[in-house]
């Protein structure tokens with residue numbers, strides 16, 4: 001049995017933990033492993049690397065991905081899907097484990113329908129994949145964000161400023177919500193809920209009038225300000241996503257003007273995607289990888305392994321296509337309760 005593994009989409013902490021666990025578990029079954037480099041591009045261009053036990057030593061604690069990743073979409077390329085299938089045959093792959101977000105796993109779902117024997121493993125710092133309670137990468141990203149906000153808090157207090165902290169998360173506010181709640185931020189703004197600039201500015205003005213020395217405003221990159229485009233970039237990736245960013249600076253300018261309080265913006269961006277995975281993410285990545293290899297052993301393909309409660313389970317890959325897990329009501333109401 002020859003097993004391929006690839007990572008697609010934005011990197012996140014925990015990808016190497018998956019690679020390690022896939023290789024180690026599948027070697028217990030006597031399988032051969034091959035790493036596909038640079039996501040689906042590696043299957044279009046036959047860019048691979050053999051992987052064995054020692055190749056994955058001491059990578060469980062490493063950020064990024066030793067396999068590298070891209071946002072390549074084979075369905076966007078001439079004969080892309082056919083080339084992927086043909087190259088999988090050329091490589092002698094009996095099965096593929098695709099580790100990615102909704103884009104990568106949607107490609108996997110479509111290729112599965114075309115005959116590729118594939119198992120999906122969900123990953124993303126954004127935590128926005130449906131049918132799984134959690135994605136690895138998210139916990140690490142939240143921890144780094146909280147650490148950054150703790151530091152931003154003290155400099156904000158020294159200068160009596162409003163500090164606007166922009167975080168990633170596309171159109172789902174999970175990082176903003178969890179990091180904002182865990183750091184005791186004063187305002188958490190998420191793409192799921194519209195907000196009124198004047199109400200926010202009035203609220204912050206009042207806080208400072210009552211003696212607050214700093215206000216932390218956490219804003220998700222996918223939030224929109226009326227009359228201010230969140231991104232000036234017209235660039236879209238192969239899945240049609242525009243590059244986000246810019247809301248923090250625009251918001252800081254507006255709040256400073258309307259509240260009359262000195263304001264600074266910090267964009268955390270890729271800082272929180274890099275670096276070592278948290279212990280939680282290492283374990284989650286390992287559990288998902290082991291279940292993915294079990295699926296291969298049992299001949300169960302076209303599924304995504306996932307976490308439900310505290311159990312690892314699986315769902316049909318096609319069930320996640322075109323969907324996004326946005327913030328639930330409980331989290332939205334927690335944010336409201338603690339916006340103070």
Ligand code: F6P
Pocket residue numbers: 010101124125126168169170221243244273
């Ligand atoms: O999808 C994960 C993500 O980190 C988003 O939160 C963010 O908008 C995007 O990737 C950034 O992608 P890139 O690294 O290609 O700029």
